[in-house]
Amino acid sequence: MFKKILIANRGEIACRVIKTARKMGIATVAIYSDADRNALHVKMADEAVHIGPAPANQSYIVIDKVMEAIKQTGAEAVHPGYGFLSENAKFAEALAAANVAFIGPPKGAIEKMGDKITSKKIAQDAGVSTVPGYMGLIADANEAVKISNQIGYPVMIKASAGGGGKGMRIAWSDEEAREGFQSSKNEAASSFGDDRIFIEKFVTQPRHIEIQVLADSHGNCIYLGERECSIQRRNQKVIEEAPSPFLDEATRVAMGEQACALASAVGYTSAGTVEFIVDGGRNFYFLEMNTRLQVEHPVTELITGVDLVEQMIRVAYGEKLALAQKDVKLNGWAMESRLYAEDPYRNFLPSIGRLTRYRPPAEETRDTYVVRNDTGVFEGGEISMYYDPMIAKLCTWAPSRGEAIEAMRVALDSFELEGIGHNLPFLSAVMDHPKFVSGEITTAFIAEEYPEGFDGVELDEAALTRVASAAAAMHRVAEIRRARISGRMDNHERKVGADWVVTAQGTRHAVSIDADRTGATVTHDDGTSHRVTSDWTPGDTLARLDIDGTPLVLKVDKISGGFRLRTRGAEMKVHVRTPRQAELAVLMPEKLPPDTSKLLLCPMPGLIVKVDVATGDEVQEGQALCTVEAMKMENILRAERKGTVSKINAAAGDNLAVDDVIMEFE
Known part of the structure; x- marks a missing residue:
């Protein structure tokens, strides 16, 4: 077995890999940027190497810097986590050239399946049902509008090398297609160093269900059930569960066998996920294959008892899978709530700052329930503007879905978090929502049930x-x-x-x-x-x-x-x-809030990317006023009503705090 591995990532996933490596007796190496000097993953690892400035494109995704850290520490293998370099074929190639094992799939599989355009073509050639779309490269916004009209609105504009909701936009009109194309392109370049974009039909009333596969280099491939990931906001998953409350056994088997067939067709090894859209008639359509460990892997681990990180390490070392398909049993139900540094009362915009209080519920494993919390932060630590806003993944397991939900309710109520905006109240609200409790959910759940955003819960x-x-x-x-x-x-x-x-x-x-x-x-x-x-x-x-x-x-x-x-x-x-x-x-007067109706306030700490209007301009309701970037996501701020711009207080390149006045109106 490997004696030392390097984790080419940060945050909760780096901590997660370190835990399994420690259990296996393997020494670990962390890498860190300026912003992560005091991060939890750095403290947990046996060694740590500094690799550059805070922005990921100057540190975590610079292959030469990661390779230098490997050389410096003598690591025999690298686990990439997810995001960053996890689906980068050039990184896998560089590791192979240095005779360092990649704890992930072969370079060829990454190239074929990691690229969403190529993977769709392969799936079509293999007879897999796919969502209609345009798989070629798109030159500019005008071509994006033309293609969108040919497919028919609504369409999904996606980064070819994307993941985690980055570089994704839904467009319902020519204007939204034009704006979405440019924003997706910018986010894709910033997050993945690859700005290629493709467009596909956005299927309404869909459920997002994915199959976990595990394959070795000896020709064995198994699937470990499915995960329901339909509770999404801005195409980023918020709550996941396993199994899905919607699938029957026949559909589960069909999806699992198809996922394994696809994996085998491209010579896949390691853990991977095949994502499907499933309609109301349980017809399923291939979306993409993620050639890496998924964020939501804990729910699969909780219902199968399989440590996916351990299996990835063993496969990378050349071992055969110890499990056959007949050995995979789904036991009970698991929930995962993603705790994000975002303010639900400000339309879920990112929040940064110091965690003045961070007290998650105690992790427990009992016969009747399990509480698990995968995290990469600690009390007193900083939430940076440079990376993904995830703070923790709170998971619960119980024998039934209802019991797993109740365990999650108690765990969420027990989670103490202060110092930043966070989505704990929203997660609690979803757990009590009748549609979620019944399992009657689609990817449109949040948009349909919270069309005006989230403004808290009124208890009955x-x-x-x-x-x-x-x-x-x-x-x-x-x-x-x-x-x-x-x-x-x-x-x-x-x-x-x-x-x-x-x-x-x-x-x-x-x-x-x-x-x-x-x-x-x-x-x-x-x-x-x-x-x-x-x-x-x-x-x-x-x-x-x-x-x-x-x-x-x-x-x-x-x-x-x-x-x-x-x-x-x-x-x-x-x-x-x-x-x-x-x-x-009863006789005391109530204090009224100040009138901010004539001000555009910055809703989050972030960078002004561009200002779309000038002093004296007359603006219409819904018109774009400016774009603010935070945590690699571009947010277009729009006029709430008709008015005239009287003063602009910020320019492109300015860093603003929450509630800084961007512009004023007459």
């Missing part, structure tokens, strides 16, 4: 009553603590009042508390009672409670007269007052 009456009961019991504990500290009490039960008024989310709950040594019974003014037990103490930022035998997890911050509580995607200020204080609070 039953959930609010549970939260109000919890808040009242917690407030009583805090009041006892205050009274003890002030020396006002000997027998605290007699000094702290029993009657309180809890206000939350615009509702009012008059309650009475009867406490004993094991908990508190909270009785509401409608006569209903709820038993609350917890070991929460004032100052704890996470409260794990039991309400009538059902768990409730709250993130807690103290505010004047109550708490800021977060649970199940909802965030609310909960005030707990005496009846007299509640009467007076």
Whole structure:
């Protein structure tokens, strides 16, 4: 077996590979840029080599620098992770020339399948059903518009060397095709060093289902079930699960056999993924093959018990697969939630900064559930503007889909994260959404269910009553603590009042508390009672409670007269007052937010790529005003209403912070 491998990547996937290598007794080498000097993967590895400035195109994807790190450390093999150089045939060729093993497929397979244009042609020649599209190279935006009209809108504009949602746009009109072509081209060049673009028909109401394959160099190929990846935003996966709630066994077998046939046709070895679009009649169409480990591989590992990274290393070393197809059994259900550094309340725009608090739920493996968290960050670390915004992949497993979802709900509620904008509230909201719970989902789920974006969750009456009961019991504990500290009490039960008024989310709950040594019974003014037990103490930022035998997890911050509580995607200020204080609070005026309707504010920290208007221009609703780049994604900011530009405060090349004023309107 290899004695030392280098991981040509960063973040959570580098940490993930290091864990398996350590388990196998293999020494590891990390590489890092200026921005990642103190990163978790650097601390975890046995050795680390600095390879250049923060931008990936000056460090992580510069083949010569990675090869120099290999030479310097004597690494015998390289695991590329995903993204960066993972599907770069020139990198595989350079490794082969240096007699260093590539923990991935052969160069020929990368060239044939890694390039989306070539892979579609091969699939068509092999008799695989594919989505209609134009596989040739597209010269410019005008040609892109012409081809889009020939295929018929809507179309998907994609980077040939793309992945991870980079360089992808959906166009519904000539204008969007023109804009999308240029943005896709720019993102593809920045992320992959390859700006080739192709266009295909965008299939409406599709499900995105992919098959995990594993092949060795001795002619063996197996598939390890499927993953449902339909919950996507901007063509980037947000939640994945395995197996799919939609497939039947016959379709699973057909897709798996076709995926293996395709892999075998190109001499594929290592782990790879064949992606399909599946329609409502379970007809499936080949999309592409990813010649690498997928971001969402943990859900496959959780339902099969197979360590895919270990298998990749063993295959690269020349070993035969220890598993045959008959040995692959799918056990239970697994969920993966991608935790991103993006603000759901600002249309999911990227967020950067320091993680002032990072406390994921404890990883556990039990007979009835599993909690797993793949991450590459730590409390106090920085989220950089230079790389992918993923913070962690939170995974749960349970015997059934419903139980896996419930385990994920609790895990999300238990995940403490402060300092940056993040999508935890949105992930929680999806877990409770009736369509997701039923499994009736398509890739249009987010666009259809959140057409105006995400503005938080409003808890229903039953959930609010549970939260109000919890808040009242917690407030009583805090009041006892205050009274003890002030020396006002000997027998605290007699000094702290029993009657309180809890206000939350615009509702009012008059309650009475009867406490004993094991908990508190909270009785509401409608006569209903709820038993609350917890070991929460004032100052704890996470409260794990039991309400009538059902768990409730709250993130807690103290505010004047109550708490800021977060649970199940909802965030609310909960005030707990005496009846007299509640009467007076009704008379207090509300503070109004400032008027920013005549300002274009920068929605994220980023770089101004271009400004499309000038002072004095009259703009129409929906017109492009400027383009801001953050985390390798270009974001076009558009006019929300008709108006006239009175002042422009930023120019191309400027770096802006959140809420910096880009331009003003009359």
